[in-house]
Amino acid sequence: MTTRELEHTVAEELMKIAPDIEFSDVDLDEDLREEFDIDSMDFLKLVSALCTRLEISIPESDYPSILTVSNLSQYLEEKTVLE
């Protein structure tokens, strides 16, 4: 999958968690927890959904590198290529 496709996947999962936020209004380089107003439970849900959907694992220690939509999409691209 390309970064763009993965960004689309991330957007879809985020829409499920935060249906009231327009993805087009969001700054992809800002902390997505701020941008989508999600808490640690929502974030866990997002990680969980992405792991299942893309059949990858995301350890907690990688959380600091997936805190913006851009970083997360990039991270997922590397992961899906590797695994």
Added chain:
Amino acid sequence: MAEFLMPSLGADMETGKLIEWEKHPGDNVKRGDVIAVVETQKGAIEIEVFEDGVLESCLVELDTPVPVGTVLAIIKTATDNNTSVDTDFKEVNSASEPESSEHKNTSSAEPQFANAKEVSAIGDTEDRFFSSSQSDRVKISPAAKREANKRSIDIASLTGTGIDGSIILADLEQSAKAGDRISGNTINSVAEMQSSSPESTGMRTAIAAAMSRSKREIPHYYLSHTITLTATRQFLQEYNLNRNPEKRLLSGALYMKALALAVKKYPEFNGFYSEDGFQQAESTHIGMAINIRGGGLVAPAIHDVLTLDLDTLMVKLRQLVESVRAGRFSAAALADPTITLSSLGERGVDSLYGVIYPPQVAIIGIGTPTRRPIEAEGAIAFSDSVTITLAADHRVSDGHRGALLLRKIDSLLQTPGAL
């Protein structure tokens, strides 16, 4: 024979509106079955039956607000040997209320009515529910009237389908839908109706009522204490290391378990305050304040936290948050928290001072963890720490005991493996 009543889902609830029957007359029901869904200011809530038996009859119409304590249905239990359903008003009113034993506050509710037809027979009582104003001579339910005023709808133009031809909320919606096809103007009012759903307006009213009562009646005192999180951070890191996301623990579960253990030692923070004074709760049902997207919050309970291991507690916490976010949860969770926990999460500020939710007597606030300098073996080190607060009822406890409670939570969190 047992009566199934509109439950009180919080001290602030006066009426509820039945929006769905999950069981129908003739169905077998078991204790714990969800038999109906009630719309309250807090959202759609599933209500459970307390007896085994057969659902004999449903006594109220859907989409009509009725006072707390109203008989919604009659359940024929195994001990019944007569088949006739006695729905005489007096009988219903004086009958024992087995389901309401845990909702003693309902005694102040309006008199009950047994079914739609008898409302007119009761005469005076009718006007308490459906005001028939002299000026417009249109019968309309209070909720519909409020909504009509809010949306500037001429109620004279509506056709009532409620009891006795009263206009009910559904009629407003029907009229809005009909108008939708005709004028662009009404489309706006449909959109407005959706945006002024229970979350945004009714819930704010409910919060206002409960919190005003709290500040009016409860002499709060406040304490705060800062806890080092080195031990819990390390514990969670190791615990979650090789676990799939759905098996991972969040710190919220640790706080809940620590609080349950702490109030076991300091029970004057766990229970209810009523006219008869403080009544200590036997169980520890911890209410978790959960933010609702778009505004408002609810604090449903996780039951018997003391008996749950961390994994089970985390599963229940996740389910509770998901059901609140989905806007539908069980009445049992809302009915009886014995103490509440409110946590700001990762993106908040240093500390949160809560307002006690009556009739409870304490609320614990968890701030946002930050890295702070601490003293360690004579030198300055940096550590993650969090400020926890207690707001408690001075009619029941004093700051001295409150401080011991917070210190107990602190010491429990220093050995998270033992939780």
